[in-house]
Amino acid sequence: MYRLEIIGNIGQDAETKPINGKDYYSFSIAYTEKRNGQNKTYWVRCLRLVGESNKLGNYLKKGQQVYISGMPYTSAYINKDNKAIADQCVFVNNLQLLGGRPQSVQNTSQGNSAPADDDLPF
Numbered sequence: 001m002y003r004l005e006i007i008g009n010i011g012q013d014a015e016t017k018p019i020n021g022k023d024y025y026s027f028s029i030a031y032t033e034k035r036n037g038q039n040k041t042y043w044v045r046c047l048r049l050v051g052e053s054n055k056l057g058n059y060l061k062k063g064q065q066v067y068i069s070g071m072p073y074t075s076a077y078i079n080k081d082n083k084a085i086a087d088q089c090v091f092v093n094n095l096q097l098l099g100g101r102p103q104s105v106q107n108t109s110q111g112n113s114a115p116a117d118d119d120l121p122f
Helices: 103-109
Strands: 004-010 015-019 022-035 038-049 065-078 084-098
Touching: 004 038, 004 084, 038 065
Parallel strands: 038 084
Antiparallel strands: 004 022, 004 065, 015 022, 022 038, 065 084
């Protein structure tokens, strides 16, 4: 079994994307590791099958801390500067929301339309 596990924060609200006739939630997670006394932040793209319930998308919001595990997939592409870029993606099998709901979901559920505090580092 080949599996990747990550705890991190969602970088922007999840989007629904059709891939091969099925809908997937697409979002990125940032996680930070300390190497040689310095913090280094890494980004991983995630795809999660929408499945029977599409309510999960309401909770995959910027800043939400999540735990994911799934099948990693690495590919490469040439960017606009003609440089090869490695692209890391995880097909998510297991997703758990951590640390409560993000502020924007709390405001929506309470009927409060005030903007969410957006001073997150990503």
